[in-house]
Amino acid sequence: MTLDLMTYYRHMLRIRHFEEACLSGVASGEIHGELHTAIGQEAIAAGMVGILRDDDALVSTHRNHGHGIAKGVPLEPMLAEIFEKETGLCGGFGGHMHLFDPDRLFSTTGIVGATLPVALGHAYAAFLDGSDAVAVAVSGDGGVNTGGFHESLNLAGALKLPLVVLVENNDWAISVVSSEVSAVGSAERAPAYAAWGTRVDGTDPAAVAVAFAEAVARARRGEGPAIVEATAQRFRGHYEGDPDLYRTPELKEAMAAKDPLVIARRELEAQGIGTDHLDDLVAESQAQIDAILARVRAAEQPDPSRAHDHVFTGGVA
Amino acid sequence: MTTATDTPMLSPSFNLSRVIADAIKLEMEADERIVVLGEDVGRQGGVFGSTRGLQKAFGDRRVRDMPISEMAFTGMGVGLAMSGYRPMIEIMFVDFIGVCLEQVYNAIAKNPYMSGGRVPMPVVIKTAGGCIGSAAQHSQCLWGTFAHLPGMHVVAPSSPYDAKGLMAAALRSDDPVIYIEHKGLLLSKLGDFPHGAEVPKGRYTVPIGEAATVRDGRDVTIATLSASVRDALVAADELAGQGIDVEVVDLRSVVPLDADHVAASAARTGRLLVVDEDYLGFGLSGELITRVLELLGPGALRGIARHGVANVPIPAARSLEQAVVPGSASIAAAVRELVARG
Structure with missing residues (x-):
């Protein structure tokens, strides 16, 4: 199932503008910790839109904003959490790497590779429930070399659990080139786990959607786990503040040519969509995020007296 | 109970x-x-x-x-x-x-x-x-x-x-x-089992975070948990014959740590020995003693000591293992040493 390119373009614009709003929070000091954006990888999250249900679990990584948006997490509480506000999704206790929306079974972890075991638990819950819900674990190309990736896919294959692993392959695990330290790609590992695997161009939202929808449909039908590997570029450093000296200016220039928003816009123009209309879309998306950002900025940080809340249900011990 | x-x-x-x-x-x-x-x-x-x-x-x-x-x-x-x-x-x-x-x-x-x-x-x-x-x-x-x-x-x-x-x-x-x-x-x-050996068939709970005194005594409080409670009770029986009356508190949980219970006991007996089968450093014994002293004040007790696995891995040979892991004999010795100090 795919959406039309114009719709994907709108989704990608929303994610890009959301990420840029986060960048502004780092520049202003409102976000005082690490921030990892997926600028350059928007087509992957956009391709996921509309495929998952609220009762499907999605467990994402440190680079998670686009996935939250794709899962339908409301933008304002998510941005407020990233901006450390009491109006945030988690009241300012989690921050950008630790987003939780239990109403949509969306959660994240800042530990590379740790998404798969959690998603496997959701998948086992679906099995126990007798439901056709699926569980999606997002991983980067670095996370696929953790032990948890192997353990979880082995178990999912053995029990035919509905685990879909979405690998966002930007080929850089911080400064280590993943293809240089991986025996094979992620999709090629699928047969070892009795899983279905495929690799797609992660700058093409429709291609991602086709592959992801197929993986989800198989898992829903009880056909077991799947690995969807989507290749894309990470334009920014690993985190904001990363000097990113491990990538040459020439390489960065070549990467910029694979900007999914530029590619989509070019295609839309080729389809005869007017520049003015596209500019209006950009302005509309920007205005929407700007309005949210203004409200987020006006919100308060959580009261310091609450720092000991939530350790235990009955208080601190 | x-x-x-x-x-x-x-x-x-x-x-x-x-x-x-x-x-x-x-x-x-x-x-x-x-x-x-x-x-x-x-x-x-x-x-x-x-x-x-x-x-x-x-x-x-x-x-x-x-x-x-x-x-x-x-x-x-x-x-x-x-x-x-x-x-x-x-x-x-x-x-x-x-x-x-x-x-x-x-x-x-x-x-x-x-x-x-x-x-x-x-x-x-x-x-x-x-x-x-x-x-x-x-x-x-x-x-x-x-x-x-x-x-x-x-x-x-x-x-x-x-x-x-x-x-x-x-x-x-x-x-x-x-x-x-x-x-x-x-x-x-x-x-x-020397204590708590009678178990009802039906459902019941023991609240998490509440210590229990499993032996009353006047001279010294041993606070410990798990299998060391049994060893402490054996040590207490031996020490009773030597004129030392030991109170044994079973912590039952480490978190929450019932320091109030231990402090009340130690305030009565005047001496506190924490026995811990876990590693000694940066652990339960130091935490418990600190909390007790925070509750009672630094000079409230006549004697304070701790007995745990000094920070070495557990060795294989029985002779080495017994040298580092608390047992009833070493607990009794630690109590005698504490009492002898005054």
Whole structure:
């Protein structure tokens, strides 16, 4: 199932503008910790839109904003959490790497590779429930070399659990080139786990959607786990503040040519969509995020007296 | 801990592991959201028998044998809890926690906090600790390690009565609970326990976070937990013959730590010895003594001492093991030394 390119373009614009709003929070000091954006990888999250249900679990990584948006997490509480506000999704206790929306079974972890075991638990819950819900674990190309990736896919294959692993392959695990330290790609590992695997161009939202929808449909039908590997570029450093000296200016220039928003816009123009209309879309998306950002900025940080809340249900011990 | 005389009791010929299995079974009957995942928990019923009969009673969906993939199945506990289940994850020996500590301390322990209270983690990590002559990688306690990390209740029962009641409390808790059974006690018969040996057949709980005085005394308070309670009671009997009257407090949990109970006891006896089968440094003994002194004031007690595994790995040879792991003889010696100081 795919959406039309114009719709994907709108989704990608929303994610890009959301990420840029986060960048502004780092520049202003409102976000005082690490921030990892997926600028350059928007087509992957956009391709996921509309495929998952609220009762499907999605467990994402440190680079998670686009996935939250794709899962339908409301933008304002998510941005407020990233901006450390009491109006945030988690009241300012989690921050950008630790987003939780239990109403949509969306959660994240800042530990590379740790998404798969959690998603496997959701998948086992679906099995126990007798439901056709699926569980999606997002991983980067670095996370696929953790032990948890192997353990979880082995178990999912053995029990035919509905685990879909979405690998966002930007080929850089911080400064280590993943293809240089991986025996094979992620999709090629699928047969070892009795899983279905495929690799797609992660700058093409429709291609991602086709592959992801197929993986989800198989898992829903009880056909077991799947690995969807989507290749894309990470334009920014690993985190904001990363000097990113491990990538040459020439390489960065070549990467910029694979900007999914530029590619989509070019295609839309080729389809005869007017520049003015596209500019209006950009302005509309920007205005929407700007309005949210203004409200987020006006919100308060959580009261310091609450720092000991939530350790235990009955208080601190 | 009193029970009516007509309450049906478990047979004194049962061993402790069977009591624990019984506790889990009763809670699983009452709450179908409880599922058990672990190595050898199903077909074998646990390497010590503390999950025996569960798979037969509840099927292999709720009691599932896992591959040796602790990272995966501990993380499954996180996803199951987020999906509304109440998983019990068995880590066969606590020593193995290193391979899956990530999901325990970064997810199970922290998700409730990181989510601003929106994502509770009703997960029990059941594991066996304690010294059984199996040396450095199979004889640790490690409750201090869990206790140091925020977000987990940590219990380590010493008696069959507490083992059942604390297991029930753990399975009913909405907080993560690390339940550390002692390998050296699991195969002991109920009738062999010096305290808490009478176990009702029905359901009951022991509240998590409340210490219990298991022997009254006037001269010195020993605060300890798990199998060391039995050793402390043996030491106390020996010391009674030498004119030293020992009070023994069973902490029962490390988190929450019932320092109030210990402080009240130590204030009466004037002396406090903390006995800990876990590592001495940066652990339970230092924490408990600090909290007691914070409650009573720095000069409130005549004597304070601690006796634990000085920071060395557990050695293999019996002669070396006995040199570092507290036992009844070394506990008695530590008490005599404390009393002799004044």
